Amino acid sequence: xxxxxxxxGYVIDSHIWVGHKRICFGIAEDQTIEFPYMMCVYESxxxxxxxxxxxxxxxxxPEAVHAYANKISESAKELEDRRAAIVGVDDPSCLKAEDxxxxxxxxxxxxxxxxxxxxxxxxGYEDVINKRLIPALGEYEMEELTPMILQRYIVDLSxxxxxxxxxxxxxNSVSCIILVLHSSLSMAYVLGLTKEIHVDKIKxxxxxxxxxxxxxxxxxxxxEQAVLADKRDKMFGIILCLYTGLxxxxxxxxxxxxxxxxxxxxxVTKSCYDGQDENGKSCRITGTxxxxxxxxxxxxxxxxxxxxxxxxxxxxxxxxxxxxxKIITVRSYQRSFELLLQKQKISHHGFHALRHTFxxxxxxxxxxxxxxxxxxxxxxxxxxxxxxxxxxMEHKRxxxxxxxxxx
Numbered sequence: 457x458x459x460x461x462x463x464x465g466y467v468i469d470s471h472i473w474v475g476h477k478r479i480c481f482g483i484a485e486d487q488t489i490e491f492p493y494m495m496c497v498y499e500s501x502x503x504x505x506x507x508x509x510x511x512x513x514x515x516x517x518p519e520a521v522h523a524y525a526n527k528i529s530e531s532a533k534e535l536e537d538r539r540a541a542i543v544g545v546d547d548p549s550c551l552k553a554e555d556x557x558x559x560x561x562x563x564x565x566x567x568x569x570x571x572x573x574x575x576x577x578x579x580g581y582e583d584v585i586n587k588r589l590i591p592a593l594g595e596y597e598m599e600e601l602t603p604m605i606l607q608r609y610i611v612d613l614s615x616x617x618x619x620x621x622x623x624x625x626x627x628n629s630v631s632c633i634i635l636v637l638h639s640s641l642s643m644a645y646v647l648g649l650t651k652e653i654h655v656d657k658i659k660x661x662x663x664x665x666x667x668x669x670x671x672x673x674x675x676x677x678x679x680e681q682a683v684l685a686d687k688r689d690k691m692f693g694i695i696l697c698l699y700t701g702l703x704x705x706x707x708x709x710x711x712x713x714x715x716x717x718x719x720x721x722x723x724v725t726k727s728c729y730d731g732q733d734e735n736g737k738s739c740r741i742t743g744t745x746x747x748x749x750x751x752x753x754x755x756x757x758x759x760x761x762x763x764x765x766x767x768x769x770x771x772x773x774x775x776x777x778x779x780x781x782k783i784i785t786v787r788s789y790q791r792s793f794e795l796l797l798q799k800q801k802i803s804h805h806g807f808h809a810l811r812h813t814f815x816x817x818x819x820x821x822x823x824x825x826x827x828x829x830x831x832x833x834x835x836x837x838x839x840x841x842x843x844x845x846x847x848x849m850e851h852k853r854x855x856x857x858x859x860x861x862x863x
Contacts, residue, residue: 584636588613588633589633589636589640592609593605593606598644599650601641602653606658607658607659610630610633610659610660613629617629627660630660631660634655634660637655638655641653667846668816668843668844668846668847669805669812670805670812671802671813673817675802676698676813676817678800678802679694679796679800680698683695686796689767690778690784690789691792691796692767693707693708694793694810695760695763696760696764696777698810698814698817699756699814700722700754701811701815701818701832702724702811703727703746703750703808703811703833704789704790704807705728705745706727707777707789708784708789709728709742709775711726711774711776712768712774712776715756715764715776717764720756720758721753721754721756722756723752723753724745724750724751724752724753724754725751726745727743727745728742728786729743729786730785730786740783740785740786749833749834749835750833752833754831755831764776811832815832815840815843816847819847819848819851820847822851825840825848828844
């Protein structure tokens with residue numbers, strides 16, 4: 457294979473796709489660059505499936521192809537080895553779902569068929585397999601697992617999937633189960649362990665949107681006064697959420713170094729959640745924010761800055777919401793907030809209601825949806841509009857009533 461063929465893109469050794477990538481960063485022809493790359497693939501039924509998500513770029517490409525071919529082909533060959541290890545029989549259709557779904561999901565993670573954060577993998581998706589899919593569907597042989605059976609299973613989850621209450625699971629929980637199911641069965645098909653099952657055709661049961669729960673202006677004022685009267689500096693985080701829209705994980709992971717007092721702004725670069733260490737003990741785990749768009753810089757109202765300065769002077773913790781050398785867990789801070797509301801006789805809406813209250817007040821003050829979306833860390837303004845459509849409508853109605861006074 458000569459260099460010209462490589463640049464046009466070919467599959468070599470049945471496992472390596474090599475070609476070139478063109479990037480245009482202007483209009484003129486000399487503003488277009490091309491660079492060669494290769495990636496590991498797996499071929500099945502005439503389709504190519506990427507095994508790794510990284511594009512391997514080289515300056516000296518032809519030599520690099522042959523030097524790297526053996527190494528990268530081993531990665532793709534893993535799929536064949538996995539299949540042989542699982543199957544061990546001539547007819548994979550007689551395999552039971554529990555023999556396939558777990559290992560197929562693991563392969564879909566390794567092959568980056570679906571991107572999963574470590575937190576979600578540990579605390580969510582593995583539970584879906586072990587506590588949901590295998591108990592409910594594990595005894596089915598793969599050839600028996602039809603879209604109709606899967607659809608009935610999803611409907612049951614939506615109607616009575618909560619084992620504690622007997623009620624239906626939340627829409628997000630159902631979507632999570634469908635995601636794992638889809639990814640596992642898709643990888644099982646690639647591995648040749650099952651016929652293609654069109655999981656993408658499963659209909660999610662219709663659900664009514666829950667109304668956004670936020671505090672009234674009067675309730676917000678009571679909460680603020682109670683926080684300022686509290687001698688514990690850690691409670692000021694509640695006010696910080698009311699005026700920045702931070703999520704609780706983002707608040708507790710916020711360090712003093714993340715606040716620029718000169719510019720009056722804070723940077724969200726981390727988030728945290730309650731988990732377990734390697735010994736099984738409860739602990740707080742810090743990682744990346746919820747999504748890439750969650751990494752953001754938020755202006756802090758100038759009225760909040762003096763309070764933060766005073767708290768920093770007294771603080772012996774690197775965290776804005778700290779308690780000396782002790783780490784405050786998400787659950788313990790939620791509990792502190794619950795107790796504050798109980799003491800003030802305010803209905804408890806959950807800690808996230810502080811974020812909703814911030815968004816509601818921002819809309820009432822006339823903030824545009826794009827700015828609000830960026831401050832909240834939403835992926836796009838459409839999400840913000842959909843979530844706070846009622847608040848935006850009330851805001852528009854207020855403006856229309858002002859306009860009507862001219863009549």
